[in-house]
Amino acid sequence: xxxxxxxxxxxxxxxxxxxNSVLSIATATTISICVFIxxxxxxxxxxxxxxxxxxxxxxxxxxxxxxxxxxxQTEELQQTLKKNPAVLSVxxxxxxxxxxxxxxxxxxxxxxxxxxxxxxxxxxxxIKATNPREVGELAAAVEKMKGVGKVRYGQDxxxxxxxxxxxxxxxxxxxxxxxxxxxxxxxxxxxxxxxFSRRKEIYIMKLVGATNRFIxxxxxxxxxxxxxxxxxFALVFLGLGYFYMIENVQPALAFLPMITDINVLIKMGLxxxxxxxxxxxxxxxxxxxxxxxx
Amino acid sequence: MLVQxxxxxxxxxxxxxxxxxxxxxxxxxxxxxxxxxxxxxxxxFIKLLMREELPTRGQIFVAxxxxxxxxxxxxxQLRRNIGVIFQDFKLLExxxxxxxxxxxxxxxxATSQQxxxxxxxxxxxxxxxxxxxxxxxxxxxxxxxxxxxxxxxVNRPLIVIADEPTGNLDADTAWEIxxxxxxxxxxxxxxxxxTHAHExxxxxxxRVICLDKGCVVSDQQGVSIA
Ligand SMILES: Nc1ncnc2c1ncn2[C@@H]1O[C@H](COP(=O)(O)OP(=O)(O)OP(=O)(O)O)[C@@H](O)[C@H]1O
Ligand SMILES: [Mg+2]
Numbered sequence: 001x002x003x004x005x006x007x008x009x010x011x012x013x014x015x016x017x018x019x020n021s022v023l024s025i026a027t028a029t030t031i032s033i034c035v036f037i038x039x040x041x042x043x044x045x046x047x048x049x050x051x052x053x054x055x056x057x058x059x060x061x062x063x064x065x066x067x068x069x070x071x072x073q074t075e076e077l078q079q080t081l082k083k084n085p086a087v088l089s090v091x092x093x094x095x096x097x098x099x100x101x102x103x104x105x106x107x108x109x110x111x112x113x114x115x116x117x118x119x120x121x122x123x124x125x126x127i128k129a130t131n132p133r134e135v136g137e138l139a140a141a142v143e144k145m146k147g148v149g150k151v152r153y154g155q156d157x158x159x160x161x162x163x164x165x166x167x168x169x170x171x172x173x174x175x176x177x178x179x180x181x182x183x184x185x186x187x188x189x190x191x192x193x194x195x196f197s198r199r200k201e202i203y204i205m206k207l208v209g210a211t212n213r214f215i216x217x218x219x220x221x222x223x224x225x226x227x228x229x230x231x232x233f234a235l236v237f238l239g240l241g242y243f244y245m246i247e248n249v250q251p252a253l254a255f256l257p258m259i260t261d262i263n264v265l266i267k268m269g270l271x272x273x274x275x276x277x278x279x280x281x282x283x284x285x286x287x288x289x290x291x292x293x294x
Numbered sequence: 295m296l297v298q299x300x301x302x303x304x305x306x307x308x309x310x311x312x313x314x315x316x317x318x319x320x321x322x323x324x325x326x327x328x329x330x331x332x333x334x335x336x337x338x339f340i341k342l343l344m345r346e347e348l349p350t351r352g353q354i355f356v357a358x359x360x361x362x363x364x365x366x367x368x369x370x371q372l373r374r375n376i377g378v379i380f381q382d383f384k385l386l387e388x389x390x391x392x393x394x395x396x397x398x399x400x401x402x403x404a405t406s407q408q409x410x411x412x413x414x415x416x417x418x419x420x421x422x423x424x425x426x427x428x429x430x431x432x433x434x435x436x437x438x439x440x441x442x443x444x445x446x447x448v449n450r451p452l453i454v455i456a457d458e459p460t461g462n463l464d465a466d467t468a469w470e471i472x473x474x475x476x477x478x479x480x481x482x483x484x485x486x487x488x489t490h491a492h493e494x495x496x497x498x499x500x501r502v503i504c505l506d507k508g509c510v511v512s513d514q515q516g517v518s519i520a
Pocket of ligand 2: 336337338457
């Protein structure tokens with residue numbers, strides 16, 4: 001492509017932006033709002049993903065061992081469990097340790113003394129599943145093992161947690177996809193107005209023999225400029241809002257870990273920029289094809 | 295042979311048959327009037343040549359290239375061989391005279407040196423030197439049509455097609471435009487002009503093709519019966 005032509009494209013795009021400034025602002029604002037909402041949805045999705053992951057990884061099975069197990073049998077049991085690919089980790093908790101933990105929770109009160117010197121608790125194994133979703137099956141398997149007494153893993157809570165997180169994930173994806181489509185539609189509509197206001201120009205270009213590629217290019221530049229500026233605008237607000245939340249809300253909700261890794265956030269920003277640009281270009285493309293059919 | 299039409303018919307989607315079995319030839323350098331009542335099919339004829347519309351039946355050749363079998367990507371090339379002039383001028387209101395004419399060259403990718411030289415020459419030829427930086431709204435109808443003509447010929451097309459170019463002009467101005475068209479024709483450009491103006495047609499003594507209800511009813515030198 002000739003330098004001359006490239007200069008022409010940029011000049012055309014610039015003139016058109018200036019001339020249709022109201023429409024241009026409307027388009028940029030539309031993209032801005034779309035990217036902003038999209039950004040909120042993505043942030044929610046990723047943060048809920050992080051929270052879910054944390055909750056899931058907290059789920060563990062406690063297997064109480066029978067009283068009369070020898071040290072060797074206990075050791076063997078642990079080894080068997082560790083070989084099981086469904087098991088992520090196994091931690092042995094002796095009954096003394098368990099009592100100590102309990103005492104810790106109860107404060108100064110001396111439990112052992114009140115029990116007249118005999119510890120009523122059992123040794124136990126704390127088991128984490130490789131896949132937290134299969135914790136139920138694993139618990140059942142562990143319960144069948146020799147030397148294992150009761151098994152506990154908070155069945156009800158775990159089941160509820162998993163079905164909830166499952167739906168949260170699906171819902172977030174649906175919302176993001178839906179918003180993306182709405183954004184393309186809005187951009188296409190706004191772009192169509194810009195193009196409509198220039199249909200005579202396009203018609204003349206067609207009749208004097210301009211190629212479709214030539215006619216499209218300034219519009220793409222225009223769509224690109226609008227979507228980039230709209231996206232940047234949205235990102236600034238999104239960033240400000242998010243960092244405000246990290247500063248001021250996060251401390252109050254310590255049990256909900258927010259994503260603060262700057263690299264992840266930058267990647268997300270780049271992703272949103274690309275998404276915004278794609279919205280502009282796809283929207284422009286949809287509208288253009290209709291008018292180029294002369 | 296510049297234009298060849300063989301048994302060309304055109305029916306629009308709504309069932310209107312605008313052209314009916316038209317067969318004719320136009321030679322390089324000819325000046326041809328296209329006459330007929332309103333709705334006879336004159337504009338349709340022109341749109342078929344430009345490939346703005348496709349015929350329902352028949353074959354059309356422009357400069358020996360089949361307009362029908364042409365790929366989409368070849369249409370711009372066809373159109374660069376044809377300059378169009380409209381009854382309502384179709385100038386871009388936000389561009390100056392110079393820009394309106396240069397526009398036709400820019401969009402086919404000419405260099406700025408080419409554009410500068412050729413636009414100036416063309417504006418001089420149509421008699422608008424000195425008005426380069428005027429906007430269309432600052433020009434009379436006749437002057438606006440001169441800009442339209444300059445835009446149509448600036449790329450040096452083989453054919454100039456005009457759809458009632460004098461339709462919006464008074465008699466004297468129309469005649470000035472016709473003199474300009476004759477001059478373009480004298481320089482070798484083929485001209486096809488649709489018109490209602492009997493007076494002009496009679497005085498020009500050129501070939502006249504008369505259409506009625508989509509059919510060619512006469513095709514003679516200097517005579518109009520419509
Ligand atoms: N795009 C279209 N869709 C449907 N019918 C059309 C279309 N364009 C033209 N027609 C019809 O085709 C017929 C021929 O129209 P055309 O415009 O070719 O006539 P014309 O000779 O140019 O008339 P005028 O002198 O009024 O300009 C008319 O009946 C018209 O209504
Ligand atoms: Mg007509």
